[in-house]
Amino acid sequence: MHSLRLPSPPERAGRAAVAEPFEPVDLRLPARPAELKRARDCVAAAAADFGFARKAAYELVFAVNEAVTNAIKHGSPDRDGTIGLTIGAEGDSLVCSVQDAGPFIPPTEKPEPVSAESGRGFAFMSALTDEFELLVKPAATVVRLRKLRPALVPSA
């Protein structure tokens, strides 16, 4: 069992609810490539819950998959061999954070955009979300990805 569902946050006063209150997700994933599918499924389910259209959901899943891949590939797992994935609502945005217990290792070489075989992860994360933040802490690296829920078509 790696998932833990937290109780839903209190409803914010004065905010018109467009969907059921979003239940934040706090997941510990074994730092293994085989777990990527589970991470994607989890983000896809959260994006659907939050009312994302298919395309926006796909973009968020793609971006988070890149962050989790980086954490597995370059990061250090926690003492229990896991990395963290949290998904929460902030206003009209969904915020996904991927955390590993290692120091941030900057990419050693600048990729040539045209012919590079790797090093595109950050470019994808930045292009496919509304905010991409890298938080470097002494014993943790956190990638925070925020994506705005596209506005619903206003009823006439």
Added chain:
Amino acid sequence: MGNFQVSDDLLDGDVRVLRVAGEVDFDVAPQFKRRISSLIEAGDRQLVIDLSAVEFIDSTAIGVLVGAIKRLRAVGGSLAVVCDNDDVHAIFEAVGLENVIPLHGSHQDAFAALAVTA
């Protein structure tokens, strides 16, 4: 593991078509890379990679495609990618990849691209 599958056929004119299905991520990218490498090592020079049945492809797998294009070019070969999945198109366009790896809408277009770049 996201139901990744790959199969291939040799067509007339020594064109190898590699059909990929499912989800191609960091978990299966090494497998994907080995499959392409073994075809090139066995002498294939004209490769069409058909991603029509792919649901998801990550940057690692895209890197495998870029590597294969470079490797084939170095030995006088060429590679063309078929993909009519709008999601994948949008992902490529988000970072300007459509110029590095053109995505062809049909096998016919991909064969034409091979003939031009060969």
